[in-house]
Each structure stands twice: as structure tokens, then as C-alpha cells.
Amino acid sequence: xxxxxxxxxxxxxxxxxxxxxxxxxxxxxxxxxxxxxxxxxxxxxxxxxxxxxxxxxxxxxxxxxxxxxxxxxxxxxxxxxxxxxxxxxxxxxxxxxxxxxxxxxxxxxxxxxxxxxxxxxxxxxxxxxxxxxxxxxxxxxxxxxxxxxxxxxxxxxxxxxxxxxxxxxxxxxxxxxxxxxxxxxxxxxxxxxxxxxxxxxxxxxxxxxxxxxxxxxxxxxxxxxxxxxxxxxxxxxxxxxxxxxxxxxxxxxxxxxxxxxxxxxxxxxxxxxxxxxxxxxxxxxxxxxxxxxxxxxxxxxxxxxxxxxxxxxxxxxxxxx
Amino acid sequence: xxxxxxxxxxxxxxxxxxxxxxxxxxxxxxxxxxxxxxxxxxxxxxxxxxxxxxxxxxxxxxxxxxxxxxxxxxxxxxxxxxxxxxxxxxxxxxxxxxxxxxxxxxxxxxxxxxxxxxxxxxxxxxxxxxxxxxxxxxxxxxxxxxxxxxxxxxxxxxxxxxxxxxxxxxxxxxxxxxxxxxxxxxxxxxxxxxxxxxxxxxxxxxxxxxxxxxxxxxxxxxxxxxxxxxxxxxxxxxxxxxxxxxxxxxxxxxxxxxxxxxxxxxxxxxxxxxxxxxxxxxxxxxxxxxxxxxxxxxxxxxxxxxxxxxxxxxxxxxxxxxxxxxxxxxxxxxxxxxxxxxxxxxxxxxxxxxxxxx
Numbered sequence: 001x002x003x004x005x006x007x008x009x010x011x012x013x014x015x016x017x018x019x020x021x022x023x024x025x026x027x028x029x030x031x032x033x034x035x036x037x038x039x040x041x042x043x044x045x046x047x048x049x050x051x052x053x054x055x056x057x058x059x060x061x062x063x064x065x066x067x068x069x070x071x072x073x074x075x076x077x078x079x080x081x082x083x084x085x086x087x088x089x090x091x092x093x094x095x096x097x098x099x100x101x102x103x104x105x106x107x108x109x110x111x112x113x114x115x116x117x118x119x120x121x122x123x124x125x126x127x128x129x130x131x132x133x134x135x136x137x138x139x140x141x142x143x144x145x146x147x148x149x150x151x152x153x154x155x156x157x158x159x160x161x162x163x164x165x166x167x168x169x170x171x172x173x174x175x176x177x178x179x180x181x182x183x184x185x186x187x188x189x190x191x192x193x194x195x196x197x198x199x200x201x202x203x204x205x206x207x208x209x210x211x212x213x214x215x216x217x218x219x220x221x222x223x224x225x226x227x228x229x230x231x232x233x234x235x236x237x238x239x240x241x242x243x244x245x246x247x248x249x250x251x252x253x254x255x256x257x258x259x260x261x262x263x264x265x266x267x268x269x270x271x272x273x274x275x276x277x278x279x280x281x282x283x284x285x286x287x288x289x290x291x292x293x294x295x296x297x298x299x300x301x302x303x304x305x306x307x308x309x310x311x312x313x314x315x316x317x318x319x320x321x
Numbered sequence: 322x323x324x325x326x327x328x329x330x331x332x333x334x335x336x337x338x339x340x341x342x343x344x345x346x347x348x349x350x351x352x353x354x355x356x357x358x359x360x361x362x363x364x365x366x367x368x369x370x371x372x373x374x375x376x377x378x379x380x381x382x383x384x385x386x387x388x389x390x391x392x393x394x395x396x397x398x399x400x401x402x403x404x405x406x407x408x409x410x411x412x413x414x415x416x417x418x419x420x421x422x423x424x425x426x427x428x429x430x431x432x433x434x435x436x437x438x439x440x441x442x443x444x445x446x447x448x449x450x451x452x453x454x455x456x457x458x459x460x461x462x463x464x465x466x467x468x469x470x471x472x473x474x475x476x477x478x479x480x481x482x483x484x485x486x487x488x489x490x491x492x493x494x495x496x497x498x499x500x501x502x503x504x505x506x507x508x509x510x511x512x513x514x515x516x517x518x519x520x521x522x523x524x525x526x527x528x529x530x531x532x533x534x535x536x537x538x539x540x541x542x543x544x545x546x547x548x549x550x551x552x553x554x555x556x557x558x559x560x561x562x563x564x565x566x567x568x569x570x571x572x573x574x575x576x577x578x579x580x581x582x583x584x585x586x587x588x589x590x591x592x593x594x595x596x597x598x599x600x601x602x603x604x605x606x607x608x609x610x611x612x613x614x615x616x617x618x619x620x621x622x623x624x625x626x627x628x629x630x631x632x633x634x635x636x637x638x639x640x641x642x643x644x645x646x647x648x649x650x651x652x653x654x655x656x657x658x659x660x661x662x663x664x665x666x667x668x669x670x671x672x673x674x675x676x677x678x679x
Contacts, residue, residue: 098520113519210527210534211653236652247367248534249399250651266456276537277398 068172069127073120075112076131079151080105081301082164086176094123127170154300155242157219180302187305192226195312201229204256208265211246218242219300223308227315232256252277258318259283262294290314344625351632358636362408362643367651370396407535410600411642412635413544415607417597419634422608423626424555424590427562428583429493436594436608439500443507444478445471445598450511450525454518468599475595478507531604531657533642540600547596554589555627558582562623604657606664607634617671
């Protein structure tokens, strides 16, 4: 189970990185890719009269409030969290192997990264949620008459809210989704209001041992900005794509006052402190190297609130740099 | 008659002088390029360290010389714990890969041979992947698990190829084909592992495309002994490689044992490759392009190709790493991308300029 938890988080970090690597040129266009296949099918039904019976049926079902999807398969750990938080949990029949939260989620051995069309269809879904389409899954599902919703890694918190709203429409939980968004927004606002961080705090959020970081262009970085900290990765991310790899020389020079690492990078606070010269970094010498649960620090879902709270608590302890 | 005899003699003298001079001149040029590359590499980086201070700090580190450098402690750390070790690591890795590449090309008499030919890359990749996906301790530091696994994997890959090749016959062709087979098999295992553990795919991928990340001097200290020993063995065999170019029968008639020479050189080149791969991942292109650039510039005698490849390989990778460190500064680029991006067009130009000579 522990193994599973740790794995799940890296997946999302990986998804984020991949998405951002490939979306690097289009910067924040990731948001626009959050297009829903469901919407597309609906539109094409309106325009095209002659439709395959299956497809027309599912579109009708979507439109009909009384026939909400009741066999949802989620292949995205983040989407699973969103679904359960908005009250659509009862409609979910299967989630992928990395969807480990909440506990009542029906985790299966389905893979979100090498999805097998046959295995998915075996659950007879009436809606499939993915964060990643390795090729033919979305079109394959379409041919099988199964609507799907592709929710790739959100670039920003706004993208996250938009995805939750989309998910609400697709599952018929429009009110639940709106309530969820409102509650996330309110919680984040409350945390940032009570945040006592000094403006001089310089934070370095480390994604892995090769110094990949999250700048303010990412939803992770937005949390730090919201809490009033300065993110040292911003200077390395002039394109604003969100996840730059920092030069170690630069990290030393920038002298962060808070370093955040995740609990499943395969290394510890001691390893960070042992890096040559890092004992001189204020964050290290003042004991402000924070280990966070990688799940809450990499999924753009309801638990960003938990992440923000953990960071806010730590920031309250960090003296101005 | 007498006059013509004198003339012939004079020609021979100039030819001899030229043959002697050419390598010396190119050696000096190559050394100058290397020194320029290293100076450039030490001067630029993501952090601001004043050049004057760098110079003074370098002089300060000469034994028995003490000089006030005017650098802050952080700048000293950046210079001596990050920039210089990384620069030297780049030079050592570039040199190692170029020499191994030249050695493999000599042994197999095949211009497309590279250090990863006999399954060293695939083996190292499998070793590194195995550790990254299964172990919770993935330190890259001193004698870290990933470099060790990569080192063992690379040697294992070459050993499998050698065992297969030997069982199939004693020709170099069967060894080459065995290398293809074992590399394909090991890569399949590695890909399978990677797909079973997608959560680590980014880390594996980062390793596969190569990187020159140092943590102080540990990587340099790890590679240097291999560089010294294996590099010397290959260097001492450079004339033998020239004889092998003539064919095994000629080599035998000169009293050499081609099979043994090949074995020794392959072992040395494989250990060198394994050590380089362990600290830097799979940096493609250097091992194949540098020896060819040397050949196109000064001819194909291994007497010249081996030392010049060593020097220019070092220069090429240290300059390449400067680009990796500074183009997006303070963000970084993967070194493997830089070497291929810069190396491939450069190589094409060299090929085009020397067309007709090959």
C-alpha cells in the first residue's frame, strides 16, 4: 500500500513534467487542451444527423439528467480525488492503480499510463476519465461508443477549477462541482489571509535530485506566491512553462530560506544537507528543509488545500532571509 | 643518375619531417583548444563569480601560494565544489568516450563502432533502471547505487556479448552481431521495467539522455583512476591498432597476436566506457564523432587518433556543457541534447569540407 502511495505521486509529477515539457512551446495552452471529448461528441451530434446508434444513445444519456453516468472509470489519481470530493463517488466503478485517495475509491490494477482499451471496456463504463492518452485510447473509446474526458495536468489553479467544473458537467454533479470549487477557493483564501510569511522568504521547491523545480508558472508555485513567498525558480523560467531545471550554482547563489522536497524522491533531508556547500544555504543551516507528502504536492485536486496549509505552517516559522 | 638519387633522398627527408611535424602541430592546436575550452568553462556559469576573483582563486590554490581572492565563501564553494569539478567531469567523460570510441573503431575496423556497441549502454541502462525503480535509496553521490549498478550493468552487457560472440565464432563480425543481440535483449528488459514502473520513468529518462551533474568531487574521483589506467592501456596499443588495420595475417607476420590485442583493448575500452556511463548516463555522439573529426583532420593513424581524440573529446564535452549550463541560465539543458544538437551539424560540415578525401 505504501509502495502504491509513493508510486502514485511520482506519476502525477511525471505527468506534470511530461505535459509541461511537451507544452513548453505553447506555455499556458495546456488549459485549452482540457477540451472535453464529451463536448465534442455532443457538438458533432448536433451538427450531424446521421450518427451511429450507440453514439447517439450515449449523447442522449449525457443530456438526460435522469440518466447520469453510473459506471465511471477514472484513470487519473487527481480526477479520482475530484470525483469523490464533488459527490460523484457513487458513480465510480473503477479507478486506476495509482488512484489511492480517498480510501473508498475502487482501486483496480488498471494502468493510467499504459491503459488497455479492453481492460477499460471490461468495466462497461459509461464515462472514462483520463489524464493522459498514449495514443489510441480516446479514439478507441469513441469507436466503442464510450464517452471520455481528458483532463491533463493543470498548468494553473484556474485550470484546476475549470477541470472540476468540466467534471461536474460530465458527471451531472454540476452543483457538487461548484460547491467544491467554492470551498477550495474559500479555504485557500483563508490560509493565505492568515499567512504570516515574511516577504523576504525565498523558497526552492525541489522536484528531484537533478534540481527540477516548480516556478510560479505552475499550480504548485502559485501556492507559494499566494502565501507571499518569493520563488527562486522564477528567474529560471522566463517562458513561464512552470518546471525549469535549475543550475546548482544558481541555487547556492540564490540562497533559499526554505527548501521543500517530497517524500518519495529517494533521498532525505540529510542528503540535501550533505551536498557540497549546501550547509551554507540559509534554509539548510536554519533547519528549514521541509519534506511534504508528494501526493498533495503534485495533484492539482482538492488536496491543494492541504498542501497550502503545510507550506503556510512552515512559512510561519521561517525568518526573513 | 646521381642527382636524381639525391632528389629522391631529399623528398624522403621532407616526407619524414612532415609525418613527424603534422602530429606535433595538431597536438599543439588540440591542446590549445582544450585549454581555451577549460578556461571558458571555468569563467562562465549560472552564478555570478567575478573573473578576476576566479583567476586569483585558481592561483591561490597553487601549492605554497596564498592570495586574497576577494570572493565570498559561497562563490568559493560554487567555484571549487560545483563549477570546476563539473567542468573536469565533462572533460574526463568526453575524453573517455572519445578514446573508447576510437579504440572500438580500431578493433572492429568499423567506422560506425562506438563505445556503446557491445551492449555497454543497454547494460548500464538496465542496471540504472533496476535501481531507480526498485530501490528507495537512489543516491547518485559517492559510490551511489545508481552509478554502481550502471557500471556493473555495462560490464555485464559487454560480457554477455563477448560470451555470445565467442560461442558463435572468433571473428569480429560475430562479436558485433552478438553485441546487437545482447543490446536488444537488455534494452527490452529495461523498457519492460520502465513500463512497469512509470512513476520512475522521468528519472530513468533523465538518466538515459545523459547528464553531467556532480556533487563535489566524488564523480571525478570515481572516473579518474579508470581514465588513467584504461586510457594508458589503449594509448600503449595505438601502434598495434595501426597494424590491425592491415589485417590479421599481416599483424601475425609482424609477430603480433591480433586476438590478444583485441581482447586487451576491448576490455580497457569497456571498463572506461562503463566508468564514464556510471557517472554521466548515456551521452551519445561523442564517441563516434570526435575520432572521425580527428581522422578527417589529421589522417587515420591510431598513433595520432587516440591522443587527439582524448584531447578533443575533453574539449568538446566541456564546451558542450558550458552551453548546457548557460543557454537557458539559470535553468539547464540536458547535455545529451547539446552534444547531438551541436555535434551532428558540425560533423556534417566536416564531412562536407573533406568530401573526396574519404
